[in-house]
Amino acid sequence: MKIKQFVFASITTATVLASGSVAAADGKALYxxxxxxxxxxxxxxxxxxPLYPKVNGQSKEYTLAQMKDIKSGKRSNGMSAAxxxxxxxxxxAELEAIAEYLSTIK
Structure with missing residues (x-):
């Protein structure tokens, strides 16, 4: 079953990327x-x-800022190297979609 989910997510992601836009609804597939x-x-x-954070339920802006800071190297503490x-x-755009998705999960 996990292989089917992965294939579906990969196809969905490829379709989204090919279309040139990433919507918030695609955040789940991207995650x-x-x-x-x-x-x-x-x-x-x-x-x-325990060192890895729970990432659900934070605001989209906060989660997006954390991911961008890690990507740019601005944030380098904790487990951010991994x-x-x-x-x-x-x-x-993908980071934004993932952040949007995670912000909706309580």
Missing amino acids: TAKMCQTCHGAEGKAPIM MKAMVASVSD
Whole structure:
């Protein structure tokens, strides 16, 4: 089942990227396709280690700022070195869609 979900998310992400726009509704697919759940858990609620934050329920602006700061190197504390590699190839529009998705999860 997980392979089917991954394939679906990958196809959805490819379609979104090919269309040139990333909508907030695509944040869920991007969260999976970009492997965010690997460390932060399903819906950002269950990190695999206590050092990793729960990322659900924060404001979109806060989450987006944190991801952008990690990507740019402005934020380099804690476990951000591991995160920097993960967000290196994620576009700003994709980061925004993921942040929007996570902000809706309580």
